[in-house]
Structures are given as structure tokens and as C-alpha cells.
Amino acid sequence: MGVINIIFILTILVLYLLVQGYRRRMKSFTSLWYAGICVAIGGGLLALAVLPNTTFYGPVLYQAPTQEKVVALTFDDGPYPPYTAQVLKVLADKQVQATFFVVGENARALPHLVQEEQQAGHLIGIHSYEHKDMLRLSSGEIAAQLREAKAVVASITGEEPRYFRPPHGFHDWRVMGAAREANLTVVNWSALGKDWTNPGVDTIVNNVMSRVGPGSIILLHDGDSPHKVSKREQTVAALPILIDRLRSEGYSFVTVDHMLSYVGERK
Ligand SMILES: [Zn+2]
Structure with missing residues (x-):
């Protein structure tokens, strides 16, 4: 799976979490916290793929x-x-x-x-x-x-x-x-x-x-x-x-x- 696929899945997850918080099916603080973690993971994975001097994905x-x-x-x-x-x-x-x-x-x-x-x-x-x-x-x-x-x-x-x-x-x-x-x-x-x-x-x-x-x-x-x-x-x-x-x-x-x-x- 490519990093773009993972970011797509994380984006869906963020939207789901925000909707759950908005509809009070989840505490809004909790939904925001988990959504923030997803954004951080997606941003981190993308940065590691686009920066030239990273070896996270291989040598x-x-x-x-x-x-x-x-x-x-x-x-x-x-x-x-x-x-x-x-x-x-x-x-x-x-x-x-x-x-x-x-x-x-x-x-x-x-x-x-x-x-x-x-x-x-x-x-x-x-x-x-x-x-x-x-x-x-x-x-x-x-x-x-x-x-x-x-x-x-x-x-x-x-x-x-x-x-x-x-x-x-x-x-x-x-x-x-x-x-x-x-x-x-x-x-x-x-x-x-x-x-x-x-x-x-x-x-x-x-x-x-x-x-x-x-x-x-x-x-x-x-x-x-x-x-x-x-x-x-x-x-x-x-x-x-x-x-x-x-x-x-x-x-x-x-x-x-x-x-x-x-x-x-x-x-
Ligand atoms: Zn070129």
C-alpha cells in the first residue's frame, strides 16, 4: 500500500471521528484528540515520503x-x-x-x-x-x-x-x-x-x-x-x-x- 492510500484512509477516519463528535456519539474532546492523531500520522508519513533525506521507507x-x-x-x-x-x-x-x-x-x-x-x-x-x-x-x-x-x-x-x-x-x-x-x-x-x-x-x-x-x-x-x-x-x-x-x-x-x-x- 502506498502512502497516498494510507492518507486517504486516515482522511476518511478523521471525517468519521469529527462527525461522531458533532453528533455527540463521542465526546467532542475525544473525537478531536483521535482526529488530531490521525492528521499527525498522515502528515508525518507524507513528510517522510516527500523529503529527500529520509530513510524511513528504505535505504x-x-x-x-x-x-x-x-x-x-x-x-x-x-x-x-x-x-x-x-x-x-x-x-x-x-x-x-x-x-x-x-x-x-x-x-x-x-x-x-x-x-x-x-x-x-x-x-x-x-x-x-x-x-x-x-x-x-x-x-x-x-x-x-x-x-x-x-x-x-x-x-x-x-x-x-x-x-x-x-x-x-x-x-x-x-x-x-x-x-x-x-x-x-x-x-x-x-x-x-x-x-x-x-x-x-x-x-x-x-x-x-x-x-x-x-x-x-x-x-x-x-x-x-x-x-x-x-x-x-x-x-x-x-x-x-x-x-x-x-x-x-x-x-x-x-x-x-x-x-x-x-x-x-x-x-
Ligand atoms: Zn526531475
């Missing part, structure tokens, strides 16, 4: 447990012309390896960009097939989103993707279960540029720098799925500045699979 890699000054740059929602190629150019100029979480339908339409990512030595994970909110899908639909995205990427790169970033970072038991079935490690983030709001180049850089630390997984966007309307010029412009700032503070850049190795060391 999510969002930050590596290390004091080494390493960070992972990750790019979501692509491939998306012309920005994916521009991001690749910056990464090549700066000699940085990154991780791309590609949307399956975009990869199918633009396989040459996925190939360029692979040939440049970047790690490629999946970001579902159509960038739908996984919490609203059935278990079968979630599994299909993962299966189709994996198949597209594998057909382009010749390698099975091993990493999955759920759209918006949303994850509950069903999402985690489907990822486990598909042999995918769920990867979220601990530092974000909020670049999808196009807040300005300096703001993107400062957003990341104010949150970054050893082992941070940094979220940026080379695409704009599912709508495919927003520009990513600010991300492209912020990227070399951000890389230089991080290097000047002693950070080096790794891909997400390297971050996972720290988790193994801790066990």
Missing part, C-alpha cells in the same frame, strides 16, 4: 558518510537540448565527472546525448520513464516506469543502470520496493541549487555552497521534465563558477557509485 543514498572532501554533482531531467551538451562541455573543460539521472522518454528521443554522457565517463542513472509523481502511481505503473527507463538506457549504453532518482525525490514503500526489485539504488541529494526556479546564477552557486559538506550529493538540472519549457542557461552559467568555488575549498568530484562505497566502508 536512500542522499549523503555519503565521510569526512573526505568529496562531492557528487548530479543532473536531473535531461537529456534536453541545448543545455545537456553545454553542461557536458563545462564538465569536460573542468575535467569533472558527474552523474546524470536521465528521463527515459528523453533518452529515447535523444540517444546521442546519452552516448556523449557515457563516452565522457559520466555515470548514468534513471529518473523514471515519464517523470511522473511516483506516489500517485500503482505498484504496476511504478515498476513499468523503472523497467522502461532501464531498458531504454541499457539499449543506448549497453549497461544496465544501477541508480534511480525518483521524480521530486518522492519515495514510499511502493517506490522503494519497485527499485529493489529492479536492482536500483535510490539516490536523492543533500545540497541543491534550486536551479529549476531560475533564481539567478549567483543564487544557484550560493544555494549549493551554503549547504555543501563532505560527501554531499548536489542536485542540479540539465533538463526540465516533464514540461520541457524552462531554460537552463543559469545552470550552465553557474556550473563553472560552482566547480571553481568547490575546488578552492578543497573539494574533489566523484560520481554517485563512488559515494556508495563510503556506505560500504561504514558497515
Whole structure:
């Protein structure tokens, strides 16, 4: 059962309790007390599913447990012309390896960009097939989103993707279960540029720098799925500045699979 189903049941329960209190079949204080507990449980379960850095529903890699000054740059929602190629150019100029979480339908339409990512030595994970909110899908639909995205990427790169970033970072038991079935490690983030709001180049850089630390997984966007309307010029412009700032503070850049190795060391 997904968290949305549980919240639906809790909502019915809250309404039932309030009606019972109103009709004096239950003391109004008691009905309000139990309704409040239901609201708290529903709110808590929802928060644990939508916040990127929670492991309540299963193992999510969002930050590596290390004091080494390493960070992972990750790019979501692509491939998306012309920005994916521009991001690749910056990464090549700066000699940085990154991780791309590609949307399956975009990869199918633009396989040459996925190939360029692979040939440049970047790690490629999946970001579902159509960038739908996984919490609203059935278990079968979630599994299909993962299966189709994996198949597209594998057909382009010749390698099975091993990493999955759920759209918006949303994850509950069903999402985690489907990822486990598909042999995918769920990867979220601990530092974000909020670049999808196009807040300005300096703001993107400062957003990341104010949150970054050893082992941070940094979220940026080379695409704009599912709508495919927003520009990513600010991300492209912020990227070399951000890389230089991080290097000047002693950070080096790794891909997400390297971050996972720290988790193994801790066990
Ligand atoms: Zn996304």
C-alpha cells in the first residue's frame, strides 16, 4: 500500500471521528484528540515520503558518510537540448565527472546525448520513464516506469543502470520496493541549487555552497521534465563558477557509485 492510500484512509477516519463528535456519539474532546492523531500520522508519513533525506521507507543514498572532501554533482531531467551538451562541455573543460539521472522518454528521443554522457565517463542513472509523481502511481505503473527507463538506457549504453532518482525525490514503500526489485539504488541529494526556479546564477552557486559538506550529493538540472519549457542557461552559467568555488575549498568530484562505497566502508 502506498502512502497516498494510507492518507486517504486516515482522511476518511478523521471525517468519521469529527462527525461522531458533532453528533455527540463521542465526546467532542475525544473525537478531536483521535482526529488530531490521525492528521499527525498522515502528515508525518507524507513528510517522510516527500523529503529527500529520509530513510524511513528504505535505504536512500542522499549523503555519503565521510569526512573526505568529496562531492557528487548530479543532473536531473535531461537529456534536453541545448543545455545537456553545454553542461557536458563545462564538465569536460573542468575535467569533472558527474552523474546524470536521465528521463527515459528523453533518452529515447535523444540517444546521442546519452552516448556523449557515457563516452565522457559520466555515470548514468534513471529518473523514471515519464517523470511522473511516483506516489500517485500503482505498484504496476511504478515498476513499468523503472523497467522502461532501464531498458531504454541499457539499449543506448549497453549497461544496465544501477541508480534511480525518483521524480521530486518522492519515495514510499511502493517506490522503494519497485527499485529493489529492479536492482536500483535510490539516490536523492543533500545540497541543491534550486536551479529549476531560475533564481539567478549567483543564487544557484550560493544555494549549493551554503549547504555543501563532505560527501554531499548536489542536485542540479540539465533538463526540465516533464514540461520541457524552462531554460537552463543559469545552470550552465553557474556550473563553472560552482566547480571553481568547490575546488578552492578543497573539494574533489566523484560520481554517485563512488559515494556508495563510503556506505560500504561504514558497515
Ligand atoms: Zn526531475
